[in-house]
Amino acid sequence: MAAEIKKEIELEIAHVLFTDIVGYSKLPIHQQRAVVERLNEIVRGTDEFQAAETAGRLIKIPTGDGITLVFYHSPEAPVECALEISRALKKHPELQLRMGIHSGPVSGVIDATGKANVAGAGINMAQRVMDCGDAGHILLSKHVAEDLEEYPHWQPHLHELGECEVKHGVRLSLVNLYTEELGNPAVPEKLKAARVAAAAQRKRAAFRWLSLRVVSLLVVIAVIGFLLFRYRPPHAAVELLVPEKSIAVLPFENRSRDPDNAYFADGIQDEILTRLSKIA
Incomplete structure (x- = not known):
């Protein structure tokens, strides 16, 4: 060679x-x-x-x-x-x-x-x-x-x-x-295109992040709703805690000057309670 x-x-x-x-x-x-x-x-x-x-x-x-x-x-x-x-x-x-x-x-x-x-x-x-x-x-x-x-x-x-x-x-x-x-x-066209692509990629990443947060929030709400529904008290038990109808009779006060009339006020209260119990 x-x-x-x-x-x-x-x-x-x-x-x-x-x-x-x-x-x-x-x-x-x-x-x-x-x-x-x-x-x-x-x-x-x-x-x-x-x-x-x-x-x-x-x-x-x-x-x-x-x-x-x-x-x-x-x-x-x-x-x-x-x-x-x-x-x-x-x-x-x-x-x-x-x-x-x-x-x-x-x-x-x-x-x-x-x-x-x-x-x-x-x-x-x-x-x-x-x-x-x-x-x-x-x-x-x-x-x-x-x-x-x-x-x-x-x-x-x-x-x-x-x-x-x-x-x-x-x-x-x-x-x-x-x-x-x-x-x-001027900025070269190749760099312009690269910047546009990079900006679009950042937007897609931000959208994916936001979507993930929304989905996570919906999952948490669904779990809480399930737990509340699963462990809520039965309807009948709630009704037993508070009677459907009730009347309270307060004690009578002796407003007379004679203290010996106090037994009369007590008697009226007992009589009302007795009559109400018969109605029930």
Whole structure:
């Protein structure tokens, strides 16, 4: 396999800018070729591209519907390059581009033809970051954003987006980079949909919790009702406690001045009781 002898490039941390032309697959073939050529012209015209290429610290990877740039000097390099590209695209509204940036380990090879290529987590993650965006977005991984936060002039342009679920269920923390003139300040549609789904899930969870509470309350009421019905006193026993009809005869008081008349009051009470007992 002499013709396929490859020179290994050691594993190192790189700063990757991954780009993608939005709606590329829907364009006619001649337009696809035209927009790719225009994108290559714009990218090659940026100061960051030229500086890194002159220093020999840049790898260019065509992706069919975009281009991937691998920088090695600084995490600011791909960000500055993305802003330069975004500025140039204002003159080419027909070219809708989205960009993702991540810093991570990459390894590459240079084959016998002299063509360079790279692979690794840094490349894969940059693509996943880009996949979360829409046209005009410059999205950064949280790792890149934390590096840029060390520089005060970047801080006003970094805007937290939260997490986005990507391939294989991986969740990425994303930051949207934009200025007053460059980038896209809108929340990506993918994150909007995720937020709507999360809100709907919270509503369903709240409804299930409320339903469980209502069912539990109904069960308690049913148990209490059963116990009250099961152990209530018989109707006949209640009737025996209180006679259906009764008359109380209070003692008579002797209101005369003669105390000897007290026996008369007692006699009247006894007589009334005797007569009433005969009626019963």
